[in-house]
Amino acid sequence: MWLGMSFDEARRIKITQGKWRKVYPLFEMMMTRKMAIEFVEYYGLPTPPRSACWMCPNRSDNEWLWMKKNVIADFKRACLHEKEIQAKHPYLWLTRYGIPLEQIEFIEKSEQNARVYPCKSELCFS
Helix, strand or coil: CECCCCHHHHHHCCCCCCCCCCECHHHHCCCCHHHHHHHHHHCCCCCCCCCCCCCCCCCCHHHHHHHHHHCHHHHHHHHHHHHHHHHHCCCCCCCCCCCCHHHCCCCCCCCCCCCCCCCCCCCCCC
16 A cells, blocks of 8 residues: 655654555655645646545644535545544534534635644554
């Protein structure tokens, strides 16, 4: 499995053994996230978004809004996942608003004003 962890994300890289091996080509090329974005844009491709799992609570409002509009199935999965979590933990939410994800009216913010909550747990599946 190829994963796009860049050189500046070394702490997220996990060495695997066995039948399925994870490969980190950006890391192996010592390419930072900024360098990877510049490479993609050089060839006229759109700027790649920050990677995050469909249920990641560290998404910005812009990222949730984009998912809600463009990856509807994953947004619905995230809404269902939040309900499943709340069956045992009724005060846990996937956003900072404290209301169900499906009820939030996300407002797109300029990139300069958009807040991204970086993943610090490093406990995700990637």
